[in-house]
Amino acid sequence: MNEFLNAVAEPENAFLRYALVVGLLSSVALGIVGSYVVTRRITYLAAAISHCVLGGIGAALYLQRRWELAWCDPMYGATAAALLAALLIGLVSLYARQREDTVISAVWAVGVAIGLFFFYLTPGYTDPMSYVLYGSIWLISRRDVWLVAGMDALVLLLGLGFYPKLLAVCFDQEFAELRGVRVKLHYLLLLGLIALTVVLLVRVVGILLLIALLTLPAATAGHFARRLWQMMAVATLFCVVFIASGITLSYAQNFPTGPVTVLIAAGAYLLVTVISRAWRHHTA
């Protein structure tokens, strides 16, 4: 542990500090948005949005490499794709009369297919997949940190600013509508927040695993919280612990960061759930 802290303090180890800062910043967004996702029971939609990000990254890389559009950062492609997917999936889940899940699965797969196709078209990009799928927290630059900080601030502002309405929409949509809340608009806002959080997380754990960090800390926090905002606070705390220990372990042991972080989160969830069951059984 001390060794790790010393390493963090080393001037040449900027990548380690960036990794930690981005991990901690995304914890805040994860705690807030993850709690909404878990209580509103839309983890499936969140997973679909996260996979569509691959399409955006592929398209942006293609434009950047093939057509030499230097400004076309994969991060922008990811953001655009995530927001577009959120809107599409949101409209499907609001208006589809039947087989909503079929359409959403299709959107999910088409997003991935578009990404894979663009990777194929992009010249000289040999191993594009692993960074995107499993995360690349060691490759974060100073510019990325600012981008992540900006998005994090946006998620924080919207996620907490609309808290009363989002809570009402998650808890009892019909009643919220009767109170004059524009339910569909707020639902789409929530999906937009999920999209932004997904983009933050692509760097940390990658597309394949990020749904775990969006749901497990919030689900674990659910055992300790009586109110939604408490769940958000506790989930943020859990995220900080999980991500920081994931980074520490992977630095020390040369493990892959994403999988280690997710395994820690899953272990904690299992442990807390079992203990809480046993406790309730004991007191009941």
Next chain:
Amino acid sequence: MSTDPAISLRHVSFSFGRTPVLEDVNFELPPRAAACMIGPNGGGKTTLVRLILGLLTPQQGEIRLFGQLPRRSRLRTGYMPQHLHYDAQFPVTVMDIVLMGRLGHSDSNRWFGWYGRADRAAARKALQQVGMEGFGRRPLASLSGGERQRVLIARALCGDPELLVLDEPTSNVDTLVEARLLDILRELNERMTILMVSHDLGFVSHLVESVVCVNRRVIVHPTSEITGTAIEEIYGGSVRAVHHHGQVFAAEQAHE
């Protein structure tokens, strides 16, 4: 106070696809009246409530609340649903739920931001009105059926409604709580119009002046006229009226 009727329906018809649910419904409820809606399951009670709340739009006819379209008078209406379709683990306290009744109402919470002091004061007052003061911090999951029912009434009251719509307020409630609810509703009726759905005519006959009988068509009876034969007509023979200590209950018979 406006002189428009609290609720007015004129020649309202509604169908789901080709299945007619309500046909040519006409009735009016003056301000500060109390009425009870009865009828067999599948007879259109829920649809009628949803039409009055503006959650559904009739294919024919017009519905007005206080002279306005239901959608436009939502903030003057308080609604208590029969059930909450919530997740038992949802992290909310009684206070969180009651505060939802303030949405769209308060000055501090127009479109952005949290509930203000006035909202919390209104929520505490509403809880007090239903005899639930001191329950604010309790998680929803820890409440009994009757307590939950009262929390939902408090949520409906929290926005200072002029019309209160209650869907089966006495389901899952024991007789002691029922008496308590009756007192609360009688007191509220001095200030607001009350429309409730109930099977329990014994409960409502002390409170309401008229009974709205819903079975595709709608007939309104003054409570005093409600007799066994009237109920049998409404329920189409699938129900027998039970006279019990001078009160009339509509008991549903199983279709076998």
